[in-house]
Amino acid sequence: MLLQVIFSGILVGFVYSLVAVGLTLIWGVMDVINFAHGDFLTISMYTVFWLYTLLKLDPLVSLPVATGLVFLLSFLTYKLIIKRVINAPGLTALLATFGLSLFIRNLAQYLWTPNYRFIPTSLVADKKLELAGVIIGMPQLVAAVGSIIMTVAVFYFLKYTKTGRAIQATSLDRDTAKLMGVNTEKIYALTFGISGACVGVAGALLATFFPIYPESGALYSLLAFVIVALGGFGNIAGALYGGVLIGLSEALGGYFLGTQFKYAVVFLIYLLVLQFKPKGLFGW
Amino acid sequence: MQEPMLDVQNVTMKFGSLVANENVSFLVKKGEIVSLIGPNGAGKTTLFNCITGFYKPYAGRVFFKGKDITGLPTHRITAMGLTRTFQIVKPLKEMTVKENVLTGAFLRMPTKKEAEKVAEEVLEMTGLYGKKDYLAGSLTIADKKRLEIARVLATKPEMIMLDEAMAGLNQTEIKEAMELCLNLRDRGITLLIVEHIMEAIMPISDRVVVLNAGKKIAEGSPEEVTNNEEVIKAYLGERYHAKGKKS
Amino acid sequence: MDVKKLKFDALVYIFAVIFILPFLSSNANFHHVMIIFLIYAGLGEAWNIITGFGGQTSFGHAAFFGIGAYSSTILFYKFGVSPWLGMLVGIIISTVISAIVSYPCFRLKGHYFAIATLAVAEIIKQIFISWDYVEGATGISIPIVEESLAAMQFHSSKMPYFLIAFGLFIITVLTARYIENSRMGYYLKAIRESHEAAEALGINTTRYKLYAMMVSAALSATFGTLYAQYILYIDPFMVFTMEVSMKIVLLSVLGGLGNIYGPLIGAAILIPLSEYTRVYLGGTGKGVDLIIFGALIILVACFEPNGILGLLKKGVGKRRGLYARTDA
Numbered sequence: 001m002l003l004q005v006i007f008s009g010i011l012v013g014f015v016y017s018l019v020a021v022g023l024t025l026i027w028g029v030m031d032v033i034n035f036a037h038g039d040f041l042t043i044s045m046y047t048v049f050w051l052y053t054l055l056k057l058d059p060l061v062s063l064p065v066a067t068g069l070v071f072l073l074s075f076l077t078y079k080l081i082i083k084r085v086i087n088a089p090g091l092t093a094l095l096a097t098f099g100l101s102l103f104i105r106n107l108a109q110y111l112w113t114p115n116y117r118f119i120p121t122s123l124v125a126d127k128k129l130e131l132a133g134v135i136i137g138m139p140q141l142v143a144a145v146g147s148i149i150m151t152v153a154v155f156y157f158l159k160y161t162k163t164g165r166a167i168q169a170t171s172l173d174r175d176t177a178k179l180m181g182v183n184t185e186k187i188y189a190l191t192f193g194i195s196g197a198c199v200g201v202a203g204a205l206l207a208t209f210f211p212i213y214p215e216s217g218a219l220y221s222l223l224a225f226v227i228v229a230l231g232g233f234g235n236i237a238g239a240l241y242g243g244v245l246i247g248l249s250e251a252l253g254g255y256f257l258g259t260q261f262k263y264a265v266v267f268l269i270y271l272l273v274l275q276f277k278p279k280g281l282f283g284w
Numbered sequence: 285m286q287e288p289m290l291d292v293q294n295v296t297m298k299f300g301s302l303v304a305n306e307n308v309s310f311l312v313k314k315g316e317i318v319s320l321i322g323p324n325g326a327g328k329t330t331l332f333n334c335i336t337g338f339y340k341p342y343a344g345r346v347f348f349k350g351k352d353i354t355g356l357p358t359h360r361i362t363a364m365g366l367t368r369t370f371q372i373v374k375p376l377k378e379m380t381v382k383e384n385v386l387t388g389a390f391l392r393m394p395t396k397k398e399a400e401k402v403a404e405e406v407l408e409m410t411g412l413y414g415k416k417d418y419l420a421g422s423l424t425i426a427d428k429k430r431l432e433i434a435r436v437l438a439t440k441p442e443m444i445m446l447d448e449a450m451a452g453l454n455q456t457e458i459k460e461a462m463e464l465c466l467n468l469r470d471r472g473i474t475l476l477i478v479e480h481i482m483e484a485i486m487p488i489s490d491r492v493v494v495l496n497a498g499k500k501i502a503e504g505s506p507e508e509v510t511n512n513e514e515v516i517k518a519y520l521g522e523r524y525h526a527k528g529k530k531s
Numbered sequence: 532m533d534v535k536k537l538k539f540d541a542l543v544y545i546f547a548v549i550f551i552l553p554f555l556s557s558n559a560n561f562h563h564v565m566i567i568f569l570i571y572a573g574l575g576e577a578w579n580i581i582t583g584f585g586g587q588t589s590f591g592h593a594a595f596f597g598i599g600a601y602s603s604t605i606l607f608y609k610f611g612v613s614p615w616l617g618m619l620v621g622i623i624i625s626t627v628i629s630a631i632v633s634y635p636c637f638r639l640k641g642h643y644f645a646i647a648t649l650a651v652a653e654i655i656k657q658i659f660i661s662w663d664y665v666e667g668a669t670g671i672s673i674p675i676v677e678e679s680l681a682a683m684q685f686h687s688s689k690m691p692y693f694l695i696a697f698g699l700f701i702i703t704v705l706t707a708r709y710i711e712n713s714r715m716g717y718y719l720k721a722i723r724e725s726h727e728a729a730e731a732l733g734i735n736t737t738r739y740k741l742y743a744m745m746v747s748a749a750l751s752a753t754f755g756t757l758y759a760q761y762i763l764y765i766d767p768f769m770v771f772t773m774e775v776s777m778k779i780v781l782l783s784v785l786g787g788l789g790n791i792y793g794p795l796i797g798a799a800i801l802i803p804l805s806e807y808t809r810v811y812l813g814g815t816g817k818g819v820d821l822i823i824f825g826a827l828i829i830l831v832a833c834f835e836p837n838g839i840l841g842l843l844k845k846g847v848g849k850r851r852g853l854y855a856r857t858d859a
Binding site: 085088094096099102103104106109110225233258260263264268274275278 | 588635636638639640642643646647649650651653654657658660661773777780781784785788818819820821822824825826827828829831832833834
């Protein structure tokens with residue numbers, strides 16, 4: 001039973017990681033806290049849901065569509081909103097993204113009601129895998145694997161492509177990057193887009209086993225904040241490990257203390273870790 | 285027989301495997317102006333940070349007025365009468381010049397009235413009075429450096445450590461800064477100065493300590509140090525003669 | 532000195548206007564908006580002490596608001612203790628809790644601190660949700676008794692609530708103002724501008740941040756008690772929610788940070804806006820009010836990033852010439 005708990009904790013942890021990777025990218029590159037991050041996830045889930053309901057498309061088939069859409073929306077968010085507040089003092093950018101979050105969440109509620117929606121049938125629905133007494137739901141497994149693939153893809157993109165390196169350079173030092181001929185404007189918009197793509201993928205994967213409602217992304221963004229801080233702001237690897245750690249502590253906390261305390265355990269872990277590592281697990 | 289003010293004993297500081305200070309010892313006596321010089325990366329600012337509590341030294345001890353201050357929090361060291369300025373100036377940007385100085389003055393004068401009196405005196409003395417209502421962030425670099433000094437002066441220190449208070453100033457401003465240093469000494473304040481501009485500090489220093497690659501390589505009067513073989517080799521040979529070129 | 536005096540006069544006028552407004556109309560809705568406005572303006576002022584002056588961003592002030600609400604409510608609900616006494620207990624608990632949780636958090640800087648406050652508030656919320664003694668997620672309906680000042684319950688008019696809110700608000704503003712002009716205010720601002728410079732000036736940065744947080748928490752708690760008595764029902768999702776924390780942040784940022792006028796201006800714009808859109812558009816239960824509210828926040832952030840106060844200052848600054856800001 002304990003093994004089961006540990007396993008499912010790790011699986012969901014990888015999804016958390018992916019969401020956090022998206023958040024930490026923006027945070028690291030342009031020092032903006034995107035409060036609407038989770039709401040982009042919600043958009044992805046609804047996209048998948050409607051494609052399923054209206055066109056009978058399987059969530060895994062419509063994943064690229066949802067990802068593309070959220071990428072585009074994030075890109076536009078940068079161009080229309082973030083661009084104007086990125087150099088503003090203090091907490092202004094936060095104000096803007098919070099407004100955006102309110103806007104998206106309530107627009108979803110207006111258009112599609114607060115009701116929970118489900119996608120009852122899909123390629124992975126109701127399938128299970130049994131391994132040495134541990135039962136793993138196929139949707140969870142696929143979500144974890146998909147998240148890992150996307151996380152690794154982002155990681156390699158940043159590390160080995162020219163654009164990726166430009167993003168990293170901008171993250172280290174905006175002004176110097178500019179001097180070196182990096183078009184920071186383009187980089188920012190792209191970073192926002194990639195961040196959106198991360199939750200686009202995560203949202204589509206989650207939609208196979210998670211209820212879809214206007215606030216379904218909210219929980220993920222809250223956890224993502226904690227994960228990002230835990231891993232160190234802007235640290236991709238940190239977000240990956242942080243996500244797994246949080247998934248695990250949530251599952252174990254729920255198992256030992258009761259599900260009502262699982263998030264309390266998560267936040268407690270955060271506070272404890274930062275006592276020893278004030279700049280996150282991988283900060284110094 | 286002057287009494288010792290600051291006594292640095294065998295201070296070593298490491299960052300991981302990088303040794304920034306190795307076994308550095310020296311003494312500053314009451315009423316002296318001592319300069320700490322050395323090429324870039326010699327470990328001067330690190331040593332400052334070790335003395336003033338920003339870092340806890342890896343090994344060694346620091347005594348101020350005979351009391352062990354090693355690893356004490358910075359604010360307690362300041363309260364004991366030893367304070368510092370920063371190489372990279374840290375003006376309290378969104379506060380006015382007067383408010384900056386007032387903040388320092390509150391250390392000894394808890395009421396605003398008394399603190400204001402101290403602040404006005406200090407502003408007068410450092411020549412910032414005319415700019416007291418400017419936002420600190422809007423000052424020129426010379427005035428920001430001056431403000432650094434004014435602010436710590438308001439804490440009524442017995443000893444001030446100046447970290448490159450003259451870098452980036454023009455000739456006139458350097459002259460004024462030198463006069464200010466002498467003026468401070470005449471008021472009984474002991475000074476430890478980190479500086480690159482030799483022609484500015486050699487004339488005013490009583491003694492000079494030379495650091496190179498984290499180690500103390502010489503100590504003595506300005507004349508002694510400038511004639512020291514090792515110092516010339518390490519550092520002065522190229523610098524001291526490059527007079528006037530300093531930007 | 533003259534400028535200071537002028538500012539003080541302005542404050543007196545502002546108080547006077549706020550005080551007179553509800554007497555000009557007998558519209559209960561308007562009175563409601565005024566009460567909520569004062570509660571949030573007060574919360575913003577309290578928050579401003581630690582975040583605006585001290586530069587330590589708190590995303591968790593709902594915790595103190597909630598503790599204030601629950602302290603008085605539990606005492607009244609279980610033991611019939613007057614909410615005024617409950618308010619006092621709330622102040623004490625809130626102050627103690629704030630000291631205990633902030634002390635370790637103050638080792639963290641910048642965003643790490645902000646997220647920590649958010650984490651703390653969420654933990655406290657979870658505790659209340661799962662705590663049977665305080666009725667957990669069900670919440671508590673405050674037993675309705677005959678209206679009296681001692682019971683802090685009024686049923687025939689909202690005016691007494693307004694007067695209490697006004698009193699608490701004035702206490703909060705004057706406290707913030709007193710701090711701003713005292714040694715503590717200067718110290719907090721120094722900490723905000725540069726931690727290291729503050730330490731070098733002999734400021735015990737941890738201690739002053741702690742003081743600021745405690746005062747801020749104590750003041751926030753009083754509004755929690757009032758809110759509970761006004762609504763006569765509380766549950767953890769209402770008072771401990773991140774929405775409350777964020778609303779406080781929003782209105783202060785909107786008004787302008789680090790100045791006692793900021794939260795006041797921010798609340799004066801944000802609260803009527805949100806309450807009236809809710810009244811006129813929220814009835815459908817579809818969230819139209821919040822769609823508009825969200826859009827407006829985005830617009831303000833995009834076009835007046837320095838807050839409303841920044842806008843006003845720009846005008847004044849130009850005339851005075853002194854405050855011409857250079858970034859060099």
